[in-house]
Amino acid sequence: xxxxxxLYGELKKKYGKPKGQWSLWxxxxxxxxxKEQVIIESILTQRANWKNVQLATENLxxxxxxxxxxxxxxxxxxxxxxxxxxxFYRQKTERLKNLCRFILETCGGIKxxxxxxxxxxxxxxxxxxxxxxxxxxxxxxxxxxxxxxVIDEYTRRKAKELSLRKAFxxxxxxxxxxxxxxxxxxxxxxxxxxIVIDGKDG
DNA sequence: CACCAGGCCCTAT
DNA sequence: ATAGGGCATGGT
Numbered sequence: 001x002x003x004x005x006x007l008y009g010e011l012k013k014k015y016g017k018p019k020g021q022w023s024l025w026x027x028x029x030x031x032x033x034x035k036e037q038v039i040i041e042s043i044l045t046q047r048a049n050w051k052n053v054q055l056a057t058e059n060l061x062x063x064x065x066x067x068x069x070x071x072x073x074x075x076x077x078x079x080x081x082x083x084x085x086x087x088f089y090r091q092k093t094e095r096l097k098n099l100c101r102f103i104l105e106t107c108g109g110i111k112x113x114x115x116x117x118x119x120x121x122x123x124x125x126x127x128x129x130x131x132x133x134x135x136x137x138x139x140x141x142x143x144x145x146x147x148x149x150v151i152d153e154y155t156r157r158k159a160k161e162l163s164l165r166k167a168f169x170x171x172x173x174x175x176x177x178x179x180x181x182x183x184x185x186x187x188x189x190x191x192x193x194x195i196v197i198d199g200k201d202g
Numbered sequence: 203c204a205c206c207a208g209g210c211c212c213t214a215t
Numbered sequence: 216a217t218a219g220g221g222c223a224t225g226g227t
Contacts, residue, residue, distance in 0.1 A: 155208090199208085
């Protein structure tokens with residue numbers, strides 16, 4: 001067992017179950033509505049602090065926009081103003097609509113996605129404008145329960161802290177984590193959440 | 203006032 | 216392959 005192996009136990013003991021935003025992202029099983037919420041938030045949270053993401057999602061909720069279908073049905077300028085607090089809001093409006101179109105129209109809805117193999121789905125997501133590796137993996141792991149480990153700024157810092165100097169790229173770091181930890185989506189969800197919580201904590 | 207926050211894309215070396 | 220600029224808001 002390397003340095004990553006004991007990480008989950010250590011962080012779990014320190015923080016318990018992930019709370020706050022994570023109580024939705026790490027919840028399982030999730031309803032279809034909850035999955036759609038996570039998908040929407042995966043875009044809004046790009047390079048934004050969670051408070052601002054919350055302001056944006058509250059605006060959407062108040063406007064009665066709760067599903068991917070609702071997003072697509074909302075006029076672009078109106079949607080942009082609603083999600084404005086999350087920052088980079090013009091881009092995010094386009095990205096959200098892109099993603100919703102892909103899931104609803106190209107894939108034929110959330111349910112059909114169950115049948116798409118993880119590698120293929122990941123490649124499709126990455127081909128969309130505005131979806132990079134982290135957002136794709138957020139969606140795969142937290143909305144669709146696929147055991148892929150999400151690499152973000154906090155994971156990189158944690159890796160550095162553990163002196164995992166060999167891994168630089170997203171791919172290398174992801175391989176390292178996935179090789180070190182039993183491939184289980186519940187474990188990956190909680191561990192990634194705990195790494196972020198720990199990163200914010202100090 | 204300056205800096206930061208859970209990315210991603212495009213362009214130039 | 217890798218570096219730097221642009222995209223934008225609200226909190227501290």
